[in-house]
């Protein structure tokens with residue numbers, strides 16, 4: 001197993017054999033956040049370092065805020081699987097993967113301890129500064145793999161990260177009545193919604209048909225940016241939040 005010096009000075013190195021070379025990418029330009037989704041941190045940590053699992057991440061953040069580094073940042077860790085963002089399908093080559101110890105949906109979505117979130121923020125700030133990674137390219141696994149993945153989950157405190165300069169965020173619009181679009185709907189407004197999701201980076205079809213895939217992408221969007229209600233229905237609050245996020249982009 002390759003030993004290496006930690007890229008994040010506060011990390012302990014605990015090498016995983018599960019990595020390769022980044023393909024046609026000299027340095028990462030995204031950070032992907034995950035929860036481990038296993039009953040204990042120790043079991044997840046062990047799994048990410050076993051050859052037979054064929055999964056890994058660059059970093060592992062324990063509940064108490066300790067950080068372990070499993071794969072050197074110049075290597076390609078195996079954390080994102082089949083994923084997509086802004087035209088790019090090899091998210092593993094483009095990203096630094098961070099696994100956050102948390103039992104996730106199977107464990108009833110336990111809260112992330114404050115010490116753990118402080119460590120995630122310090123780690124992401126350090127990675128983003130060293131590689132000049134834009135805030136809007138700090139994303140959840142569910143953003144790059146909608147339908148298939150739901151981590152780090154709707155309890156993940158994206159707002160606290162944004163207040164510390166990590167990630168892209170706008171205050172979600174209040175949920176109220178008004179027009180909405182859902183599965184089975186079709187027409188130009190559905191196509192406009194899909195085009196906005198795709199412009200932000202999501203792998204959304206732009207067909208004018210509100211299909212299952214579209215509902216799954218809307219759910220992924222809500223899980224990250226409008227977590228109060230995750231139902232795959234494009235209500236006025238969801239659409240307004242998406243609008244304002246797009247306008248808040250540096251090139252928006």
Ligand SMILES: [Zn+2]
Pocket residue numbers: 033034035079141149151
């Ligand atoms: Zn994940």
